[in-house]
Amino acid sequence: LRIAELSRASGVSIDTIKYYLREGLLTPGIATAQNQATYSEGHVRRLRLIRALTEIGRLSLKTVRDVLNALDDERLPVHRLLGMALYASEGEVPDDDASDEMLSAQAEVDRFLVGMGWQVSAKAPSRRRLAQTLVTLRRLGRPADAQIFRRYARLADRLAAWEVGEISGATSRAEVLEDAVVGSLVFGEALMALRRLAQEHHSTIRRPRGPSAPARSDDPAIRRQGK
Amino acid sequence: LRIAELSRASGVSIDTIKYYLREGLLTPGIATAQNQATYSEGHVRRLRLIRALTEIGRLSLKTVRDVLNALDDERLPVHRLLGMALYASEGEVPDDDASDEMLSAQAEVDRFLVGMGWQVSAKAPSRRRLAQTLVTLRRLGRPADAQIFRRYARLADRLAAWEVGEISGATSRAEVLEDAVVGSLVFGEALMALRRLAQEHHSTIRRPRGPSAPARSDDPAIRRQGK
Numbered sequence: 001l002r003i004a005e006l007s008r009a010s011g012v013s014i015d016t017i018k019y020y021l022r023e024g025l026l027t028p029g030i031a032t033a034q035n036q037a038t039y040s041e042g043h044v045r046r047l048r049l050i051r052a053l054t055e056i057g058r059l060s061l062k063t064v065r066d067v068l069n070a071l072d073d074e075r076l077p078v079h080r081l082l083g084m085a086l087y088a089s090e091g092e093v094p095d096d097d098a099s100d101e102m103l104s105a106q107a108e109v110d111r112f113l114v115g116m117g118w119q120v121s122a123k124a125p126s127r128r129r130l131a132q133t134l135v136t137l138r139r140l141g142r143p144a145d146a147q148i149f150r151r152y153a154r155l156a157d158r159l160a161a162w163e164v165g166e167i168s169g170a171t172s173r174a175e176v177l178e179d180a181v182v183g184s185l186v187f188g189e190a191l192m193a194l195r196r197l198a199q200e201h202h203s204t205i206r207r208p209r210g211p212s213a214p215a216r217s218d219d220p221a222i223r224r225q226g227k
Numbered sequence: 228l229r230i231a232e233l234s235r236a237s238g239v240s241i242d243t244i245k246y247y248l249r250e251g252l253l254t255p256g257i258a259t260a261q262n263q264a265t266y267s268e269g270h271v272r273r274l275r276l277i278r279a280l281t282e283i284g285r286l287s288l289k290t291v292r293d294v295l296n297a298l299d300d301e302r303l304p305v306h307r308l309l310g311m312a313l314y315a316s317e318g319e320v321p322d323d324d325a326s327d328e329m330l331s332a333q334a335e336v337d338r339f340l341v342g343m344g345w346q347v348s349a350k351a352p353s354r355r356r357l358a359q360t361l362v363t364l365r366r367l368g369r370p371a372d373a374q375i376f377r378r379y380a381r382l383a384d385r386l387a388a389w390e391v392g393e394i395s396g397a398t399s400r401a402e403v404l405e406d407a408v409v410g411s412l413v414f415g416e417a418l419m420a421l422r423r424l425a426q427e428h429h430s431t432i433r434r435p436r437g438p439s440a441p442a443r444s445d446d447p448a449i450r451r452q453g454k
Contacts, residue, residue, distance in 0.1 A: 011366060048368055056363065079430050086423065118428035126420040126427075133417045136283065139238060140409060141275055151389070152418045153425070159382060160425035164433055182367060184426060188419055190360045191379045193353040195418075196313065198380070198387035199411060200353075201345040203306050206391055 001039040003029070010047035017047065025050060025065060049178050057089035057181045071173055078173055082180045083121065089185060090125045101138065105131040105146075112146035116153055163187070228266040230256070237274035244274065252277060252292060276405050284316035284408045298400055305400055309407045310348065316412060317352045328365065332358040332373075339373035343380055390414070 006029075007014045020026040026046055029037030046068075053059045053067060067088070070081050109131045113120055120127070130149065137144040167179040233256075234241045247253040253273055256264030273295075280286045280294060294315070297308050336358045340347055347354070357376065364371040394406045 011368075052367055056367070079427075082430055083427070086427075090423065113424065118424055119431045120424050120427050124424060124427060126423045129420040130417055130424070133413050133420070136413055137409070140279055140283070140405075141238075142409070149417055149421060152414065153421050155382065155386060156418065156421035156425040157428075160422060160429045162378070164426060164429040167430075168433060178367075180426075180430070182364070182369070184423065186360050186363055187379065188422065190357055190376055191383065191422075192415055192419065193356040193360070194376060194380050194383035195387060195415065196317065196353045196411065197340065197345060197347050197351060197357070198383040199391060199407075200310070200313075200347050200351060201384075202387045202391040203309060203394075203407075204346045206395060 001043070003037070003039065006039045006043055006047070009044045010051070012047045012051060020047070020050065023061065023065070025061070025068060045174060049174055052178050052181050053085065053089075056185050057085060058091070059085070059088050063088045067177070071177060074173070078176055081173065081177060085177060085181055086184055087123070087125055089181060090129075097132075097135075099135075101135050102131060105134040105138075108134065108146040112149065112153075116157070118157075228268075228270070230264070230266065233266045233270055233274070236271045237278070239274045239278060247274070247277065250288065250292070252288070252295060272401065276401055279405050279408050280312065280316075283412045284312060285318070286312070286315050290315045294404070298404060301400075305403055308400065308404060312404060312408055313411055314350070314352055316408060317356075324359075324362075326362075328362050329358060332361040332365075335361065335373040339376065339380075343384070345384075 001009065003014055003017060006012075007017055010017075012020075017026065021028060026043060029039040029043065031037050050064060050068075053064045054061070059067065063084075067081070067085050070076050070084055106127065109127055113127070130146075134144060134146060137148075163183055167176060167183060170176045170179050228236065230241055230244060233239075234244060237244075239247075244253065248255060253270060256266040256270065258264050277291060277295075280291045281288070286294065290311075294308070294312050297303050297311055333354065336354055340354070357373075361371060361373060364375075390410055394403060394410060397403045397406050
């Protein structure tokens with residue numbers, strides 16, 4: 001493949017490809033003439049992976065480089081590789097909140113995960129995220145302990161068991177990595193959108209018909225609200 | 228309640244309370260003396276709701292005002308009220324993408340939702356979000372049609388039926404509104420965090436023991452990667 005064909009096949013512009021070559025994210029093609037080189041299917045796949053990491057995972061180029069180095073280091077267990085990419089793609093979890101309520105929520109989340117029997121790194125950023133939701137609920141005046149997550153956790157457990165099983169069909173480390181990033185993030189987005197749509201559906205079909213909630217959907221009050 | 232007590236009970240600073248009073252988001256207390264007023268439990272609840280809408284729903288003060296007006300207009304059906312608050316809290320879904328692939332993805336999503344039997348407004352922003360994930364998958368070279376969402380949709384359907392049922396226990400319009408915003412957004416966050424933790428767990432317990440993925444978790448390569 002010439003560079004223009006590589007660009008078409010990968011959906012990455014020629015300028016960006018040249019930038020990745022300069023930055024060492026992509027190995028050089030085989031030189032065929034001065035200022036000309038030919039590229040392989042491997043280059044197409046690597047570019048697609050870089051796109052997944054940057055566009056979907058929103059990883060910085062520095063992190064992409066670390067992940068690609070880890071990918072090429074066959075001694076690194078694949079679940080460590082996934083951890084690197086997925087932890088980075090979760091974005092910053094602010095850790096400046098060392099208030100008593102946050103520390104106590106984190107301890108509760110840790111105990112909750114032990115209770116679920118989940119093997120999760122102590123460094124997993126989602127531990128803090130979950131603790132934050134607990135703190136948020138309490139600050140809003142809702143008495144809540146980590147057990148309120150139980151139903152969601154059981155559902156997440158079944159879903160993740162299936163999702164991880166799907167990825168296990170991938171044959172190379174690069175494929176596993178791409179599937180995990182796309183699966184976790186893109187299907188995470190899709191799940192959130194579907195949950196909101198399903199909430200709207202169930203709230204519509206259940207709508208109470210009391211005096212404060214007329215069932216007519218063409219209620220003039222709606223138009224009056226300018227909505 | 229004096230204003231200082233109202234501030235303690237609601238977790239909202241006195242300055243912010245004064246600002247809400249000036250902006251008409253909060254009805255004035257009963258004047259007891261010059262520059263002094265007394266507030267009720269109703270004020271505490273209204274402030275808690277405003278906090279939920281601004282901090283969790285991230286609604287602008289203008290939108291909060293619209294939602295509160297709608298809340299107080301008893302003729303407005305409660306599911307319309309929820310639509311206003313939840314659509315606004317989803318944030319902007321860019322709608323400048325009128326490419327053929329986006330339009331075709333939107334049509335597929337619309338057909339998919341009909342197939343699910345879901346009653347969802349044509350204006351629901353999540354329709355576009357779901358279509359975007361389909362476009363993203365295709366741009367990454369994954370042949371995908373809306374049917375790949377089927378499993379997630381069935382799961383979302385069961386989850387939402389339960390969640391909406393929980394909210395139906397709320398007794399006032401304000402409670403329904405607060406429960407819906409908190410439930411949809413805070414528990415949405417929690418679900419995403421739990422899914423990531425469960426994915427890590429299942430990927431850890433399933434980790435292949437092939438040559439490229441040694442099972443030793445203290446692999447020196449990890450330290451060499453600086454992670």
